[in-house]
Amino acid sequence: MTVPAPVLRAERVTLGYGRTAVVHDVSLDVTEGGVGLIGESGSGKTTLARAFLGLLAPMSGAIWYGDQNLKKLDMRRFRRDVQPVFQAEALDPRMSAGASVAEALPRKERDRVPALLEKVGLPAEVAGRRPHQLSGGQRQRVVIARALAVSPRLLILDEPTSALDVTVQARILDLLAGLGTERLLITHNLAVVSRLCRTAHVLFAGRVVESGPTAELLARPAHPYTLALRDAVPKLGGAPPPARGRTEARPAATGCPFRLRCPLAVAACERAPEPREVGEGRRAACHRAEELLS
Amino acid sequence: MSVLSVTEPVERPGRVDRLAVLGGALIVLVALSAVLAPWLAPYEENTPDPLHSLDPPSGAHWFGTDFAGRDVLTQVLYGGRTSLTVVVAVLTVSALVGVTLGVVAGYAGGLTRDVIMRVTDVFLAFPALLLSLALAVVLGPSVTTAIVAIAATWWPWYARLAASVAASVATRPYVDAARCLGVPAPLIVLRHVLPNSLTPVLVQVSLDAGGVILTAAALSYLGLGAREPVAEWGLMVQQSQTYFTTNWWVVTFPGLAILVTAFAFNLLGEGLRAALDPRRVIK
Numbered sequence: 001m002t003v004p005a006p007v008l009r010a011e012r013v014t015l016g017y018g019r020t021a022v023v024h025d026v027s028l029d030v031t032e033g034g035v036g037l038i039g040e041s042g043s044g045k046t047t048l049a050r051a052f053l054g055l056l057a058p059m060s061g062a063i064w065y066g067d068q069n070l071k072k073l074d075m076r077r078f079r080r081d082v083q084p085v086f087q088a089e090a091l092d093p094r095m096s097a098g099a100s101v102a103e104a105l106p107r108k109e110r111d112r113v114p115a116l117l118e119k120v121g122l123p124a125e126v127a128g129r130r131p132h133q134l135s136g137g138q139r140q141r142v143v144i145a146r147a148l149a150v151s152p153r154l155l156i157l158d159e160p161t162s163a164l165d166v167t168v169q170a171r172i173l174d175l176l177a178g179l180g181t182e183r184l185l186i187t188h189n190l191a192v193v194s195r196l197c198r199t200a201h202v203l204f205a206g207r208v209v210e211s212g213p214t215a216e217l218l219a220r221p222a223h224p225y226t227l228a229l230r231d232a233v234p235k236l237g238g239a240p241p242p243a244r245g246r247t248e249a250r251p252a253a254t255g256c257p258f259r260l261r262c263p264l265a266v267a268a269c270e271r272a273p274e275p276r277e278v279g280e281g282r283r284a285a286c287h288r289a290e291e292l293l294s
Numbered sequence: 295m296s297v298l299s300v301t302e303p304v305e306r307p308g309r310v311d312r313l314a315v316l317g318g319a320l321i322v323l324v325a326l327s328a329v330l331a332p333w334l335a336p337y338e339e340n341t342p343d344p345l346h347s348l349d350p351p352s353g354a355h356w357f358g359t360d361f362a363g364r365d366v367l368t369q370v371l372y373g374g375r376t377s378l379t380v381v382v383a384v385l386t387v388s389a390l391v392g393v394t395l396g397v398v399a400g401y402a403g404g405l406t407r408d409v410i411m412r413v414t415d416v417f418l419a420f421p422a423l424l425l426s427l428a429l430a431v432v433l434g435p436s437v438t439t440a441i442v443a444i445a446a447t448w449w450p451w452y453a454r455l456a457a458s459v460a461a462s463v464a465t466r467p468y469v470d471a472a473r474c475l476g477v478p479a480p481l482i483v484l485r486h487v488l489p490n491s492l493t494p495v496l497v498q499v500s501l502d503a504g505g506v507i508l509t510a511a512a513l514s515y516l517g518l519g520a521r522e523p524v525a526e527w528g529l530m531v532q533q534s535q536t537y538f539t540t541n542w543w544v545v546t547f548p549g550l551a552i553l554v555t556a557f558a559f560n561l562l563g564e565g566l567r568a569a570l571d572p573r574r575v576i577k
Contacts (some may be wrong), residue, residue: 053474079476090467094489100468103485104475146471 005066005230006031007154007182008052008082013061015206019273021059023047023206030154030184033198035215037186038229044206045186046079049158052184053084083147085157090143091131091206097142098127104149116145119174137168160227161192190233194218202226204258205251208275212282221282222293224262256286264288301497314565317344320558321412324551328374340523348541358543360534366547373525373548377555380441380510380519380526381503387445389499392452393492399453400460401479401487411457414450422447422509423516430518438512452495459491466490493570500563504556527551544569 012146015130023044030052037045046089050056051063054070055097063070065078084090091100101117102110114124120141131139140160147155160176161169173195176183193200193214200214202225210223221227251257259269268287275285278293286292327334336356343363351358357366399410426443433439463469464487472482511528513519520526527548534544 050470053470055470055473076476079474082473082474084467084471086467086471090471092468092486092490103472103477143471146475150475 007065010048010051010183011062011064012062013048013051013063014059015044015051015056016059017047021206023051025061026206026208027061028201028208028211031199032182032183034183034185034196036193036197036200037184037203038188038190038193038200038226039203040188043203045203046158047206048203049084049156049184049186052156054078054081066185076186080150082251083150083152083155084195085139085140085144085147085155085160087143087159087163089131089139089163091139093131096128096130097122097134097138100142101127101146101149104146112149116149117142119148120145121171135168136164136253137172139165140168140172141175144172144179148179148181152181154184155179157183157185157187157196159187160185162187162189188229190218190230207257207260208283208284210282210284211275212279212284216279217284220293222278222282222289223258223286224264224292225258225287227292228261264292311565311568313561314569317558317561317563317565320554321562324374324555324558325378327371328378331368331375335365335371337365337368339368339372339525340364341368348544350541351543357547358420358541360530360544363535366530366543368527369530370527370547370551373527373530374551374555376437376520376524376526377507377510377528377552380437380444381506381555381559384444384448384506384510385499385502387441388448389452389495391445392449392454393456393488393495395449396453396456396495397460397483397488397491400457400462400491401464401483403461404462407457407461410453410480414453414457418448418454419451420447423512426513426516426518435518435521437520437524440513443513443518444506445510448502450495453496453500456491456495459494460487463487463490493567497563497567498572500559500566503559504552507552507555 003066008030009075010026010028013023013026014021017207026044026048037048039045047056047110051058054063054073054075065073065082070078091097096178097105097117098113101113105112113127117124117126122138122141126134134142140163144160148243155176157176161172164172169192175191179194183196185193187193197214200212200217201208202210202217204225209224210217210221212222217226221230236274250260252260255270255272256262256265259265264267266287271287273285273287275283276289278284278289316439331339341364343359346355346359346363347358347361349355349363355365355367357370360366360369395410395414399407400459422443425446426439429443429446431441433442466486469482469486472486477485509531510519510526514521514529515532516528522529530548531545531552534541534548538545
């Protein structure tokens with residue numbers, strides 16, 4: 001079986017603001033079937049997404065779109081192919097919904113706006129309303145309609161449902177699942193990743209600590225951080241999940257960055273673990289990955 | 295225009311505030327009284343009458359007379375011409391220069407921001423009066439000199455304000471979304487950054503009207519701005535302040551003119567702020 005080429009690829013990418021790096025030496029592929037980036041706030045998910053969108057140049061390493069380095073790419077083509085879907089607040093408060101969508105279209109194609117709004121389940125009247133006159137779900141649909149206006153190949157979805165209530169979330173997820181575009185999903189919501197992504201990468205302190213097929217990764221985590229994330233999801237009717245390890249501890253500056261929070265930390269964790277194969281299609285950066293999987 | 299226009303908003307930002315209307319009406323009133331001064335003033339401009347020096351308000355002189363016997367009401371009406379010209383010219387030039395440079399600095403960031411903000415710092419660090427003295431030597435003391443001198447030291451404040459607001463707006467997701475759509479940078483600035491950065495600057499501009507009048511007065515006092523025989527409110531206050539304790543009217547009426555004008559601009563600014571708020575509830 002041939003493995004399809006990745007749509008986007010990060011190759012040993014280090015990213016940051018000013019001279020401070022927040023994403024360290026990350027390599028990952030955005031492949032078909034949906035890719036999820038999971039991690040807590042400050043783990044570097046959005047920074048990585050900005051780099052994939054060509055909004056942030058890597059401090060080192062490279063981002064590849066197909067076989068072309070993003071640095072040397074014709075950005076006009078790339079802009080048509082890769083579009084972001086940010087949170088529902090990504091609309092200019094001074095612009096009507098219609099104007100926001102129309103901004104993505106050439107002047108002669110602006111009559112497509114009602115059709116685009118309809119495609120995301122909004123009536124044409126919404127075009128005349130400003131963001132504050134729309135519900136959170138409607139705003140998110142407008143953001144999606146704007147991204148779809150250029151018929152992108154890949155959507156980079158940055159917490160697309162985190163500001164929405166659960167019923168609206170479900171409808172937006174249905175919409176995203178039925179779009180037929182490739183997607184890179186950035187979220188801290190494991191349920192959303194398992195719904196939309198075939199593959200998932202777990203980020204902690206700007207490093208990929210685990211990667212693999214989403215279903216397997218969540219069923220049998222190979223990294224204590226993934227395990228902690230999974231077990232932190234509240235169950236309906238159950239007791240609140242207990243916090244594992246010292247959840248308030250900052251990432252360690254040396255060795256495994258998770259070791260100060262890790263309930264399984266051992267002396268070996270003072271040495272930084274390299275990401276390695278821990279099963280078919282699975283990688284983890286943990287000295288005790290095999291023990292966790294067994 | 296259809297709902298599909300990017301440049302024209304479909305719906306007006308909001309109804310104009312009643313206080314803004316009052317402020318606007320007061321400014322129009324002051325401006326009209328200045329323009330129509332030759333017809334409204336009871337006496338000729340700048341006509342000394344030593345026999346009636348420092349007369350209190352009366353039927354013949356509603357606002358009294360000053361130390362030279364000039365009718366204060368006449369001088370206040372004519373003085374509005376100079377003062378309003380100075381206010382409008384200084385604020386327009388300062389806001390245009392300051393906002394343009396500030397928004398470019400805030401959006402571009404990096405070296406562009408550093409260069410613009412350091413130039414701004416130099417202007418801020420330069421003493422306004424020293425700059426005015428230098429300009430007065432070069433251009434000669436006049437109202438124009440006062441306008442140039444005040445504007446040269448006023449715009450950096452707007453540049454700083456606009457730069458900080460624009461830098462914040464430039465990080466909003468809708469600006470990133472526009473970049474990802476390939477919208478050219480100048481268009482992003484005009485369409486998203488400038489409109490969303492203007493409100494605090496407009497409010498500041500309107501609050502500064504009184505300050506400009508008083509600064510112009512200080513320059514006139516030093517002989518660098520308006521000079522006799524030009525009537526100007528600040529100059530009137532400065533010339534008459536020694537008589538204030540014994541002849542209250544000579545300072546009170548030009549002072550009131552400054553107060554009413556500054557108040558009117560403040561009302562207009564507050565109303566503008568409210569009217570330009572896109573989240574404003576439209577009743």
